[in-house]
Amino acid sequence: MEFSVSENALKTFARSITCLARLGNELVIQASSSQLVFHTLNSSRSAYQSITFKSSFFDVYTISGAQVQCSVLLKAVCSVLRSPIASVEHLTVQLPDPDSPKVQWTLKCYNGMRKAYWITCNVEPNIQHLSLDRRKFPSNFVVRPRDLNRLLGNFQSSLQEITIIATEATSVPSDAAGEIGGKAVELRSYIDPTKENDSTLHTQLWIDPTEEFVLYTHSGGPVDVTFGVKELKAFLSFCEGCEVDIHLFFDKAGEPILMAPKFGLDDGSSSNFDATIVLATMLTSQLREANSSEPPQAVTEIPAQAVAGTGSQAQQERCRANVSEHPSDHTRIWSELSGSAARSGSGAEGRHVQRERNVGASEQREIQRISRVQISKDASTRENVAAGPTLYPKCD
Known part of the structure; x- marks a missing residue:
């Protein structure tokens, strides 16, 4: 080669x-x-x-x-x-x-x-292969990198996860019309339900897609997806440097979100390169939690690095990482999306999830359940x- x-x-x-x-x-x-x-x-x-x-x-x-x-x-x-x-x-x-x-x-x-x-x-x-048909995503929008940068500038730089809520412009409740008008999209900083005394600044931003987006497609009831900001910003920088718009495809909570440049190798464009990023999303819908009278489920975490060990050892690893992230692992296991577990010799082990629960005695009484995906043939x-x-x- x-x-x-x-x-x-x-x-x-x-x-x-x-x-x-x-x-x-x-x-x-x-x-x-x-x-x-x-x-x-x-x-x-x-x-x-x-x-x-x-x-x-x-x-x-x-x-x-x-x-x-x-x-x-x-x-x-x-x-x-x-x-x-x-x-x-x-x-x-x-x-x-x-x-x-x-x-x-x-x-x-x-x-x-x-x-x-x-x-x-x-x-x-x-090798991990993941092939998702962009045409099967019911909701999508195209946004210019500079516009998305401006929108994300309203959120704290330390934000780890963001929620996108999509609705039809005609489906906005009448009692909320005076507040948000025809703004059919909401960007919301993720709120951890296990934080009883959380003093972090939470931001909600309503968007009129006709003003901020190049293209917006959504039909049916409201849907939401919660995913990591770090990966979004990485791809945003890539598209901004290449001077192309960002195309986001999504379905609902728990289903993956796909991002790609506005052009693509499969849409008849003349571009000689293409890029795709797929992110797992939180399984629990923020809309369902907001409308439910039941106490919210404890939010779990996926660390930025795979952590070996359980119990106090895993907690020490997270402390040494010195990261205040709270991304959720209420997400579909990657092996289910890619089919890698079925291809490996130890498929059951590839889908195995090790769970632990650490109950602290601090004032906030934070409850965390850490889920680990054991990956076969880990390279x-x-x-x-x-x-x-x-x-x-x-x-x-």
Whole structure:
């Protein structure tokens, strides 16, 4: 396998790596004669992203054999791209043989300098495939990146999860018409029902889709989806850099939300690359909780990193992470969406969920139940070593 990229295509390529690195730790590379595909999956299996490049995207694109696949650490690839892209004439990536233990990344700079990196790869990666038909999502909207940035600016920067509530403009209750008018979409900061004395600022933002969105489609009753803000902002930065609008597809609480650029490889556009990000959403509907007279269920958490151990050990790991996140794992298990558990030799184990419940004696009396998905053939624990420069920058 060998491909070379330069100029504006190199900038798009670098943005793609940055976006992938903000979601996962491992980059899975799949190359065929017609396209190159990058995949990543976060450790909690709640976020998946794939970026597809047509062969015409590259200056040089050569594949020996029907298909080549391998995986490398994203932080190693980020170290290759830490050089200012404006100073790079072209980037060349070579895998001499399908069984080669290392991938060579070479930068040729305008000042005549040539930088070569050898990154250790795994030639038998744990491939995760997820294919969702965008046409089957009943609700979707298209928004410009700058407009979405402006809307998200109304929320606290520390917000971990956001809820989108979609209604028909004609279905707004008459008693609320004076308050929100024809604003059919609401953005709401997620409220953790287990926080009795929560002093966090909660924000609700009503939106008129005819004013803020390029396109808005929703029919039927109100629906809501709650998902992570971190992944949304990562994809927002990618689309903003590529100067394309964001297309969001969703169904209801508990079903995945899909985001893609406005163009796509399957819609007849002339673009030579495409991107897709799929996020798990909270199973519990915020609308149902708001209308229910029963006490809300305890909110569970998925940490940003997979945590080994149970009980006090898991609690110590979360403390060391120093993260105040409260994303929920009331989400569909990723193996159910991707079918990876059925393909693995230990499918039952792949769907196994380890539950724990820690009851604190603090003033807030916070109740948390932590759910862990045990992943078979977990490739995230492998140690990959990059030859050449070994100083890896932090990819946020």
